[in-house]
Amino acid sequence: MRVFVAGGGLAGLSAATVLAEAGHEVIVAEREEFWGGRAGAWTETLPDGTPFQMERGFHAFFRQYHCLRALMRRVDPDLRVLQPAEDYPVLGPEGAVQTFRDLPTSTPANIATLAWRTPTIGLFDLPRVRLKPTLAMMAYGDHTWAKWDGLSATDYLDALRFPAEARRMLFEVFSHSFFNPEDDFSAAELLMQFHFYFLANPEGLVFDTMREPFSTGLFEPLAGYLRERGASLRTGTSVERLNLGRDPIAITLSDGTVERADALVLGLSVPGLRGLAQASPPLGALLGDAMGSLQTTWPFAVHRLWLDRPVRADRAPFAGTVGLGILDNISVYEKLETESAAWTRAHGGSVVELHAYAVPPTMDEAAMKAEMLQGLHTAYPETRGAKVLHDVFLLREDCPAFRPGSYAARPGVATADPRVKLAGDYVKMPFPCALMERATASGFTAANQLLGEAREPLPHGPPRGPLARFRL
């Protein structure tokens, strides 16, 4: 087969990897000048002329991301590029700290330990907590979508009647991590995430981070691996139009060339896929009702700061934050990546990155920056007097929305045209997974479907929670 892969993020590159390994002719076109999409990295320059790798920001590589790890092992068999994150503290206002370190990995021991450890849950609060919706977390299964998808995460969390402070510390970071505003995020999607990340995750709520920028740590080696297997790779090349009425399919690219292929993997972001469907009505028709579910959620902001003085030595490499305005987390980059560590050694300061997920669309850049910086000053007071030597601010709007009630229309990997497959972190999968793992698993699935065999294994955790048979 000659297979065309549109989009060079994790989804597209995963599909390309399996297809190229199977000996097929693969062409990948990526609109940006770099590989990796939302997990990619590109070169920018500091005011003193030093080049550095900028990214959309910190990414957690969870241990139960089995497909992603299988992809990474292609170029790094021992996963040396990953390093364990010791803890994942959540910092609240007035010095509150919630830690997820060393939790048991099985349910209900993990829940009991977490509740016991949470100072904002007292014995008197427990009778108020509603048992049935709380147990629904442990009852994830196919029925969850029918029962809960019509409600929002806010409806669900309200129904638990957790003490307000405990709810903030335990759940707010979690629901924000999917970029969707809580009151416009499907309760069923949230329950699936609880199941996948925490309650049915034998690896525990721990993750690794990359020692290196994503470009040198993963995507450039992976591009080399694909080229060695004969794949033709093009960056800076956008897919403009498809002619699905022909066999082979005709694909018009931004450089004016037309490629022909027997099969197509669309590993595009949601806006990319929508744009292509608008330019190619037969693709819109093929996607049918699914088009309505293909929406982006609120924008996210990343602000990286090069400070003239270091943060306190005991600060965590990555910490979630709640109750600090739009700020959702703080990364101390010299504790994460070698490149920033070298800068800090040379200049004595800190490289700090602030994230805000699901930023209200009405907020302007100056207000976002001010609120995130204020959050940093509150959480890490030693930064109050620090001078910002350089900063990079990104505001993007390309993460998928998971609106209440959208599940039924969401597309899967297969389409009605057996030559055309979808892959991406918005795609419906038959087992629980999310974000980078869903992107990779859907890419592998797309390749398997085109090959007509389960060539690439799709390892995953338990598809159902321990209480699923009670259909709570």
Ligand SMILES: Cc1cc2nc3c(=O)[nH]c(=O)nc-3n(C[C@H](O)[C@H](O)[C@H](O)COP(=O)(O)OP(=O)(O)OC[C@H]3O[C@@H](n4cnc5c(N)ncnc54)[C@H](O)[C@@H]3O)c2cc1C
């Ligand atoms: C700030 C931030 C933090 C995150 N943190 C985490 C985390 O900690 N853990 C985690 O698991 N996930 C995290 N994610 C999510 C993760 O990055 C995504 O789930 C994953 O990268 C999605 O991969 P994808 O291949 O589905 O989509 P993308 O990476 O969006 O890839 C789609 C590609 O298609 C390209 N494209 C679009 N249109 C066209 C066109 N017409 N022609 C050619 N190419 C086109 C785009 O340029 C892009 O490269 C984070 C995301 C962000 C933004």
